[in-house]
Amino acid sequence: MADLHVDFAGIKSKNPFWLASGPPTNTGYQVQRAFEAGWGGAVWKTLGDPIINVTSRFAGLNYGGQRVAGFNNIELITDRPLEVNLREIRETKRKYPDHVIIASLMVEPQAEKWHEIVKRVEDVGVDGLELNFGCPHGMAERGMGSASGQVPELVEKQTYWAKEAAETQVIVKLTPNITDITATAYAATQGGADAVSMINTINSLMGVDLDTWNTIPNVAGKGTHGGYCGPAVKPIALSMVAECAGQPDMNLPISGIGGIENWRDAAEFMLMGASSVQVCTAAMHHGFRIVEDMIDGLNNYLDEKGLTSAMDLVGQTVSKYMKWGDLDLNHKVVAQINQEHCIHCNKCQIACEDTAHQCIEFFTDTEGQVALKVREEDCVGCNLCSIVCPAEGAITMIEQPTSAPMTWNERQRLLSTFGG
Amino acid sequence: MSLPSDAQLWKIFDEVKPDLKPKKVMEEANRCLFCSDAPCVKACPTGIDIPLFIKKITTGNMKGSARVIMEANPMGATCARVCPTEELCEGACVLNDASLPIMIGDLQRHATNWAMKNHSQLFEVSEPNGLKVAIIGGGPAGLSSARELARLGYQVTIYEKNEKAGGLDTYGIVPFRLPQDIALWEVEQVEKLGVTIQTNTEVGKDIPIDAVLNDFDAIVLAVGMANVPPLTVPGEDLDGVYDAIQLIERVKDGHVRDQFIGKNAVVIGAGNTAIDAATCLKRLGASRVQIIYRRTEEEMSAYPFEFSFAKQEGIEFRWLTQPVQMIGDEKNQVAKLECMHMKLGDADASGRCRPIEIENSNFYMNADVVVKAIGQQRYSSFIEAFDLEHEQGVVKIDPETMQTSNPKVFAAGDVIFGNGKGEAMVVAAAEQGKQAAYAIHKHLLSKV
Numbered sequence: 001m002a003d004l005h006v007d008f009a010g011i012k013s014k015n016p017f018w019l020a021s022g023p024p025t026n027t028g029y030q031v032q033r034a035f036e037a038g039w040g041g042a043v044w045k046t047l048g049d050p051i052i053n054v055t056s057r058f059a060g061l062n063y064g065g066q067r068v069a070g071f072n073n074i075e076l077i078t079d080r081p082l083e084v085n086l087r088e089i090r091e092t093k094r095k096y097p098d099h100v101i102i103a104s105l106m107v108e109p110q111a112e113k114w115h116e117i118v119k120r121v122e123d124v125g126v127d128g129l130e131l132n133f134g135c136p137h138g139m140a141e142r143g144m145g146s147a148s149g150q151v152p153e154l155v156e157k158q159t160y161w162a163k164e165a166a167e168t169q170v171i172v173k174l175t176p177n178i179t180d181i182t183a184t185a186y187a188a189t190q191g192g193a194d195a196v197s198m199i200n201t202i203n204s205l206m207g208v209d210l211d212t213w214n215t216i217p218n219v220a221g222k223g224t225h226g227g228y229c230g231p232a233v234k235p236i237a238l239s240m241v242a243e244c245a246g247q248p249d250m251n252l253p254i255s256g257i258g259g260i261e262n263w264r265d266a267a268e269f270m271l272m273g274a275s276s277v278q279v280c281t282a283a284m285h286h287g288f289r290i291v292e293d294m295i296d297g298l299n300n301y302l303d304e305k306g307l308t309s310a311m312d313l314v315g316q317t318v319s320k321y322m323k324w325g326d327l328d329l330n331h332k333v334v335a336q337i338n339q340e341h342c343i344h345c346n347k348c349q350i351a352c353e354d355t356a357h358q359c360i361e362f363f364t365d366t367e368g369q370v371a372l373k374v375r376e377e378d379c380v381g382c383n384l385c386s387i388v389c390p391a392e393g394a395i396t397m398i399e400q401p402t403s404a405p406m407t408w409n410e411r412q413r414l415l416s417t418f419g420g
Numbered sequence: 421m422s423l424p425s426d427a428q429l430w431k432i433f434d435e436v437k438p439d440l441k442p443k444k445v446m447e448e449a450n451r452c453l454f455c456s457d458a459p460c461v462k463a464c465p466t467g468i469d470i471p472l473f474i475k476k477i478t479t480g481n482m483k484g485s486a487r488v489i490m491e492a493n494p495m496g497a498t499c500a501r502v503c504p505t506e507e508l509c510e511g512a513c514v515l516n517d518a519s520l521p522i523m524i525g526d527l528q529r530h531a532t533n534w535a536m537k538n539h540s541q542l543f544e545v546s547e548p549n550g551l552k553v554a555i556i557g558g559g560p561a562g563l564s565s566a567r568e569l570a571r572l573g574y575q576v577t578i579y580e581k582n583e584k585a586g587g588l589d590t591y592g593i594v595p596f597r598l599p600q601d602i603a604l605w606e607v608e609q610v611e612k613l614g615v616t617i618q619t620n621t622e623v624g625k626d627i628p629i630d631a632v633l634n635d636f637d638a639i640v641l642a643v644g645m646a647n648v649p650p651l652t653v654p655g656e657d658l659d660g661v662y663d664a665i666q667l668i669e670r671v672k673d674g675h676v677r678d679q680f681i682g683k684n685a686v687v688i689g690a691g692n693t694a695i696d697a698a699t700c701l702k703r704l705g706a707s708r709v710q711i712i713y714r715r716t717e718e719e720m721s722a723y724p725f726e727f728s729f730a731k732q733e734g735i736e737f738r739w740l741t742q743p744v745q746m747i748g749d750e751k752n753q754v755a756k757l758e759c760m761h762m763k764l765g766d767a768d769a770s771g772r773c774r775p776i777e778i779e780n781s782n783f784y785m786n787a788d789v790v791v792k793a794i795g796q797q798r799y800s801s802f803i804e805a806f807d808l809e810h811e812q813g814v815v816k817i818d819p820e821t822m823q824t825s826n827p828k829v830f831a832a833g834d835v836i837f838g839n840g841k842g843e844a845m846v847v848a849a850a851e852q853g854k855q856a857a858y859a860i861h862k863h864l865l866s867k868v
Binding site for chain 2: 064065066343345346349350390
């Protein structure tokens with residue numbers, strides 16, 4: 001059994017799995033149920049001046065008959081009085097002293113507002129604070145959420161104000177609705193943040209109802225943009241975590257958020273530099289009990305890899321993530337079709353023929369059966385055939401012997417030194 | 421015994437296999453890989469673009485889905501129910517070894533059910549081209565020909581001797597496998613394209629053959645096959661002895677209600693029609709139904725899924741048993757069947773082992789109902805009256821042109837079906853009907 005404990009910016013958690021701020025962490029009742037189920041921590045649904053919500057609020061993106069490949073919401077921060085939330089946080093922390101409770105906060109960008117709320121939530125015993133500079137909908141129209149999260153100066157200033165009052169760790173939650181997330185990550189660093197978390201939800205419109213021509217979701221026939229999350233956003237979130245983790249002069253711990261549904265996703269975020277992960281959509285889709293396999297699966301994975309601690313995963317892949325210009329131009333792989341696993345759906349052939357490099361062709365084998373093979377000299381190793389192949393093991397990408405590595409940047413340097 | 425109530429009649433008129441539930445449909449349709457150059461399409465005699473119709477189900481384009489099916493196969497709703505899919509499309513599905521084949525027949529049924537329910541007009545006719553085609557026989561081959569010819573602008577008349585068109589689909593397949601309204605919907609689709617269907621009209625009797633030959637630019641002969649041939653054993657004319665084809669026809673038309681309740685029935689033959697008749701009798705209340713066959717399970721022509729269905733329904737099989745005579749009671753009603761045991765000899769011309777009588781092996785079976793299901797006769801005399809070349813009632817055609825010995829007469833369906841295994845398939849008849857239509861079009865165009 002590996003040790004799943006993580007140390008996130010000094011916050012000790014029994015495992016890296018936290019519930020993200022959102023509907024699952026709205027009340028003490030819910031957070032306590034989550035802790036019973038095994039979650040190591042929870043980021044309480046964002047506290048601030050109570051708001052009024054609309055119905056309906058959520059929409060799911062279905063794909064290929066599967067539900068909730070993506071999810072979006074137009075729900076705002078907590079609609080319950082601050083006093084009620086604080087009472088429940090205190091009670092939950094007292095019952096579960098070994099679990100992490102982080103308070104998510106969102107107030108207007110004024111120093112005194114930040115000072116006041118920080119003091120009040122720290123008073124009830126939270127382990128840390130997460131500044132919500134992320135929600136793209138609703139609150140942004142009031143100058144909060146992503147509206148402040150998209151302006152590096154505001155991120156820095158508000159982080160600074162929170163830090164002025166804070167005694168616990170301050171985590172800044174970043175919005176992905178920005179061209180370069182490292183700009184706001186730097187701003188958080190400048191403001192004195194102890195950690196960053198990412199990503200918040202992505203600006204989105206889930207759909208249009210083809211019968212009514214209403215937006216999805218709609219409120220009395222009208223719609224607005226909402227925050228997008230769920231499995232479909234994972235690659236976006238992972239790249240943003242990677243961007244930040246790869247910055248040599250930015251050493252803040254990262255809490256990874258975005259489409260994490262199981263231990264595999266979690267392990268990927270950890271390898272990419274996250275030392276805790278936060279989950280929301282998957283819990284909303286399946287309930288808190290999904291954490292059982294997250295814990296068990298990660299444990300078995302660590303054992304299998306011969307690692308004794310979950311922390312050993314953190315950042316292992318960061319050094320492998322770089323600029324395109326630093327990739328080896330001479331590296332070559334080609335596709336190979338393994339006849340014993342091929343089921344002859346011909347999907348690789350049509351994909352290559354229509355949309356790649358026309359190098360998969362039919363041939364008649366020694367037994368007179370029509371089969372497929374790759375014309376290796378024309379294969380560029382793009383992976384498309386192996387991506388569309390539904391039969392496990394039928395297509396493998398085989399590494400080819402090549403000349404010495406040479407990146408684009410190296411090549412350009414050589415050209416400029418010796419001339420073209 | 422009292423008449424069965426309508427509630428009891430479900431057994432005979434409800435389909436054995438329920439429709440797939442909508443959620444299952446979507447799961448199954450989404451499971452289809454959308455293969456390129458798909459083997460299922462190649463395995464379908466009518467070449468339905470199966471991945472395409474399934475893809476359309478997943479996008480909610482139900483009209484498009486039904487159209488893809490019906491375009492290739494005018495009997496698409498019938499075939500969704502009666503095709504031996506394990507031997508055709510589903511048998512060719514690439515997922516057979518990797519997981520489970522896609523339930524193509526059931527998805528096809530779902531899509532065509534939608535078309536039936538929504539009264540969707542799937543096809544349009546072309547501008548009339550002034551040419552007239554007569555089709556003799558309104559079964560699957562004839563209807564299929566008519567549909568394609570009407571779409572090409574021909575003025576088409578179908579002569580059908582029965583009260584309703586649809587042939588075997590309407591009359592010959594048991595209702596719990598193919599309800600009559602399915603077949604009649606397909607007839608209606610053809611009629612909607614302006615095809616005239618003259619029912620209760622037998623060519624050669626109600627209308628002279630010459631009139632048909634002279635009044636039309638081309639003729640499609642699609643008369644199918646006739647009734648079950650005589651066994652030529654004594655007692656065949658006793659009451660209680662039935663022809664399987666006629667029996668199923670009467671059941672399907674709703675004429676049979678209570679006369680088989682509690683009966684002890686023996687069906688002679690082990691083809692699909694024999695199984696249809698046997699399962700039909702069981703569902704109509706017969707207390708015991710036995711199938712006797714002079715060869716063995718190995719040689720029977722029934723599809724494996726039909727055989728297993730029959731066993732599930734409680735039908736008993738007696739192999740290597742040949743009827744010798746039927747013995748009646750004082751009211752001229754069949755009471756007993758005298759049989760002989762057989763053994764298998766060498767292979768005969770059909771490639772199957774020849775059954776040989778075992779001397780002194782005679783025995784008696786109690787039977788108050790005997791059904792003959794030993795194949796179907798040919799309309800040989802009609803074909804001769806038409807002056808067409810044939811081989812024991814199987815009309816000879818040029819496989820390229822579908823033309824008979826009379827270049828004006830084309831033929832399709834069971835009337836050209838030779839000595840293959842078992843009964844001809846609806847799907848094959850539908851394809852031949854299409855091909856006959858295209859052949860006529862090519863032939864007549866070449867003359868213009």
